[in-house]
Amino acid sequence: MICKLTLAGGLLALLAGCGPKPDRPAATDSLPPSPPQATADTSTPPPATSPAKPDSVPVAARPRPTPKPPVVTKPKPTTPAEPAPPTTTAAAPAPDPYHPAPRDTLDVDTYQGWKQFELNCSRCHGEYAVGSSFAPALVVSLKDGGTIPTKELFITTVCAGRLDKGMPSWCALGLEMSKIEQIYSYIKGRADGKIAAGRPAQRE
Ligand code: HEC
Secondary structure: OHHHHOOOOHHHHHHOOOOOOOOOOOHHHHOOOHHHHHHHHHHOHHHHHOOHHHHHHHHHHOOOOOOOOOOOOOHHHHHHHOOHHHHHHHHOOOOOOOOOOOOOEEOHHHHHHHHHHHHHOHHHHOHHHOOOOOOOOHHHHOOOOOOOOOHHHHHHHHHHOEHHHOEOOOOOOOOOHHHHHHHHHHHHHHHOOOOOOOOOEEOO
């Protein structure tokens, strides 16, 4: 709809993504005409701006010590902001410690396991199952020859907990078995060295 109504035709049509339409065959032709129209449009704004000129001067002058009344507003923010940012942004993607880049790409269940682990277990067993002063590193427990070498023992332990040692019963807490299995998948991957510590990504 917009494409047919526009005066500028080619230029606006291109911007709107309507370029391929048969109406305007040549993109090249549409470009030259546009400048004159743009100029004509530009002539319109001045009258609109003019009412602001006379009395608005004191208001506009406040933020700026320098007396430049008419066009003050726009150039003001642009000029000081431009020089600094481009150098910083373009040069080096600043590392964000709070949003580290994903380390591994996991299948959906294992990724969910990571999420569930971080939600339910990490406060005691440490982020990424590396352990804490309160609870053991499950990355070590689930290794071959570790204290929890099988999936069955893992599920039994997590479900029942060790209440006397401070490990809650996750079945009593209502954690679904499917989530316990997902958590196992994640921790087992960590223990086997297939998943690194750090936030993983999810495979589709
Ligand atoms: C409130 C703290 C706490 C939370 C939360 C917690 N655990 Fe534990 N967990 C412990 C403690 C403490 C132990 C060690 C018990 C012991 O000394 O035998 C333990 C032990 C374990 C063990 C046995 C480790 C071994 O080597 O014997 C497994 C497996 C385990 N937890 C899994 C989980 C999972 C999975 C979750 C999350 C669903 C979880 N825990 C959440 C405190 C916690």
